[in-house]
Every structure is written in C-alpha cells, then in structure tokens.
Amino acid sequence: MHKAGFVNIVGNPNVGKSTLMNQLVGERISIATFKAQTTRHRIMGIVNTPEMQIVFSDTPGVLKPNYKLQESMLAFSESALQDADVLLYVTDVVENPEKNMSFLEKVQKMTIPVLLLINKIDELGSRSEEGGTRKENSQAKLAEIVEKWHTLLPNAEILPISAKNKFGVDMLLKRIQELLPESPAFFDKDQLTDKPARFFVSEIVREKILLYYDKEIPYSVEVRVERFKEDDRKIAINAIIYVERDSQKGIIIGHQGIALKKVGTEARKSLEKFFGKTVFLELFVKVDKDWRSSQHELDAFGYNPE
Secondary structure (H helix, E strand, C coil), rough: CCCCEEEEEECCCCCCCHHHHHHHHHCCCCCCCCCCCCCCCCCCEEEECCCCCEEECCCCCCCCCCCCCCHHHHHHHHHHHCCCCCEEEEEEECCCCCHHHHHHHHHHCCCCCEEEECHHHCCCCCCCCCCCCHHHHHHHHHHHHHHHHHHHCCCCCEEECCCCECCCCCHHHHHHHHHHHHCCCCCCCCCCCCCCCCHHHHHHHHHHHHHHHHCCHHHEEEEEEEEEEEECCEEEEEEEEEECHHHHHHHHHHHHHHHHHHHHHHHHHHHHHCCEEEEEEEEEEEEECCCCHHHHHHHCCCCCCC
C-alpha cells in the first residue's frame, strides 16, 4: 500500500506558514522572515519515503488585493482549496479569528480533512498575569482561542503548534500520514520541489532585500535570473532586480554601490549553501514602472496561477 496526496498550507499573512513548510519538508524551500506578504507564489515541497509521498504547498497570505500582484497572490491561495487532499489552515495566538471571513467561509464548506493549526503558542504567557501562574494563564488563553476556532470551523481538527520551535510538528506530520489517501506517487521519488533552480535564486535574492531594506522597497521589487550556467564545481548567475521608480533604484544600489554589494554578498553565501557549490553572482538594477499592476509583466514574472 502506497499513500500520496497534496497537503496545502493556507492562512492570513505573517502567521508562520513558510516556517512550518520548511519544518515539514526538512529543507529551506520558502522565504521565512518577520515581514508580512513574504511568499508571493505557490511553492511545492515534496517529502518522500518508500511507502509515501506528501506534496506540501506553501501559499501567499490571504489579503484583500489592492493591485494586480496581490490579485495573483490571492488566486494562488484560492487554488490551494481546489486540489488539496488535506488542508492545513494556519493561524496564531494573536490573530482575530474572523479576519478575512470571505476566505474562511470557503474553508468552512470543504469536505476534505482540515487541520486548524494554532501557531506560535510559545508566545502565550510571556508575561505573568494576576490571579494565576504563567502556565495556567497560557492554558486558559489557549482554551479560549481553541473554542473560538471550534465555533468557526466545527469540522476541523485543532492542533496547537510552534513551527519556530518545532513543537507539535512531528505529531502533525504523523496525523497527515494517517489522512493521506492510497495513491501512487505524483512526482519522481528523488524530486524535492516543482520549482526550477532559477526560482530559488530569485527568492534568495528577494529574501535579502526583504531583510535589508525598509518600508515599501521590498514590496516594489521583483528578481529575474537572466543567466544560470552550472558545471560540476560552480554556478555563474546574472540576475536583475526590478523596481518601480528611479528613486527606488538609487536606494537599492546605495552610496557607491555599498547596499547592492551587501545584498549580493549575503545572497551568494546563501546560494552556495543551498546548491552546495561555489557561486559567482552578478546583480543589476532596472526600473520597470508599475510592474505590479501590469498583467503582461506579472505573467512574465510567473504570477499566473493557471
């Protein structure tokens, strides 16, 4: 008997979906930063054993779109409701359960197994409250959160976890294995993801920009790999960082190119760790006005969920 299935991860921004994805897959597949709206694509990570194949999907955080890029991001999230064998709906201990009710209503109607994951439970009870110990207060708060979610998603199994600390992740993985249908594998057993190497180059460069720049800069940036030449020992990469305005280009490059050099250095280190080879990375910056609102440009950058 062989089991296989699609396990899709959805939820609002900044609840820890990408951190959970990386823990479940055991590889660094998705960008995981403290900033919201980090994930823009639907990214698959595949876990294989001789008896099983789990195809996980990380998706962008659900939000009301303000421009075409966010419309595409929402479409990726909604597509994850269509082909899942098991759905992981991720929330956390501070989120309003009724946030984005229109999306939640779609989850309520699903007939497949839904696991409601209350993430970041390590943040409960960070301060002692009057009238009880920290542990007692944490348990009471968690029970209150569970009850709210049970009212909203009565058919879901509710599991408290801490993806960052890996608490509850092994238990979650075991439960997923129990819920998977019998099926042959969907992908080759040595395949880790559905994305090509160039995609991860773009994501790693974008991650460094998310970490090192403030305000609107990270959200106005897209990265395209123009050259990826690999041999047994090294990889040569040329990538273009696209921004929307000339002023953003100046900020990305920085005085005498210092800011761009820092991004390049840190990205190269992460790429060498990711690929296990020496990497030569060249970065360039170009202006592409309003790329986030152009369907043609979004299609070129791979933001077509179909």
